[in-house]
Amino acid sequence: MKKIETVLKEYYGYDHFRPGQEELIEAILKGQDALGIMPTGGGKSLCYQIPAICMEGTGIVISPLISLMKDQVDALQTMGVRAGFINSQLDKATYLNTMDKALFGYYDLLYIAPERIASEHFLNTISHMNINMVAVDEAHCISQWGQDFRPSYQTIPQLRDIVPEHVPFAAFTATATTQVQEDISQQLRLQKPNKFVASFDRPNLYFSVVQSKKKSQDLLSRINEEGSTIIYCNTRKNVESVYHNLVKKGFDVTYYHAGISAEERIKNQDDFIYDRKPIMVATNAFGMGIDKSNVRKVIHYNMPLNMESYYQEAGRAGRDGAPSEAILFYSGQDIITNTFLIEQGNQPHAKEKLNRMITYCKTGQCLRAYILNYFDEHPEWERCEQCSNCDGHTETIDVTVDCQKILSCIHRMDQRFGAGMVTDVLRGKNNQRIRSLQFDQLSTYGIMAKKTDERIKDIISLMIGDGYLALSGDKYPILTFTNKTNALLQAQDKLLMTYKIVDKVAHDKVDTQ
């Protein structure tokens, strides 16, 4: 059997293993199951490629990223590894040809899309092959607690019954809370897996959260063309509008989303990767599998739906280890949009995940500590002194009384309206709609006249985030009570809100619109 250090040097050209790689490779070589949790770019692929190269027989790699399979396989072939792939993009003849070669033991590594496992022909072939390992990439897709649950992953355990018992299963993911890790182990029936969890800390990243009412202006003050920047937006429409704004201001910028032609996508992506354009504006469709090490800033123009997505995208900054920034802009509107989106969908646990995301935006705690805690890491320090909260420009205030005013108003309006209308009534706005519904007669009419619209909407968002209010309705989101609402109304629960000091000054000015 080839020595693993030799393979590392001869095939990949590297001198040293990264933390965790050697342990995981050794475990697989010994026939033990393995579970590798490493951040994106941490070097997971090597952990299953090297054992497959070293052992007799074929290693199976299950990966959901169909579009990247061909590139990965091409790269392996260039290195002299006999690799192949099977997914829905293959025509029948190529599929049969690949399966034939697989059957006769041609491959070191065979990548397959999880959908394949359901095919009887495929399972039959597998049962006659000499399999040396089954690696499951993006293993969090098997868990309903992961942010990217895929039902097709639940067929993977079937392979356990087909391949001989001594064949090790190895699972890899970049995003796994303890809960997801346990779920992966259980569902894949990993036997006392050799587990390696790399630290999720990224010491070279400066994290900041910016509450922003005028995002396009705030964005301009934070970008420049020194080093590469990715700006993530939540919709194609926002991508285009941010892109056009930046072009108008003279920035050298490109954009990417799933709605543009494949040709243009490749061109724009390459312009960014090869440093022809320093700024990329994109939806989350951009970035999977992109290995660009010198991204200096990742800016989120909108709040993502969960911390896993956020950290994965933000983590594309500073892969080379040089100081870089991850900036998140958010507004009350983001919270409302995201909550509504989630309530339309049926992803399990999406709501709890969004709540944690909202808390990240609102917390006065160290942002890095918050992220690490989320991934079940517990650093010894409390403050990293390297994030916008540790810089100390925040203040936490008790907004329980404001919450009670808002909730009373929602109650008096029969829980039939959205945040805009509730805010108008609380501010005491005098318009036809309010008069015709006689909301100007309510005792809560105008009781928050001295607050700004933003302040009221922020508090509403905070209540949504903490589960004191829900959004329902088909056409537009309506604020309704939850089983937690009463506790806040009766001040058994208290709600705290963290402001940046600069924001607070602006917030306390009465807006006159």
Ligand code: ADP
């Ligand atoms: P992941 O799958 O965890 O996102 P990859 O396996 O794609 O990460 O690895 C990310 C990059 O790091 C790749 O360019 C890879 O070649 C490189 N890499 C992996 N292991 C090592 C190592 N031991 N030494 C140097 N570079 C490495």
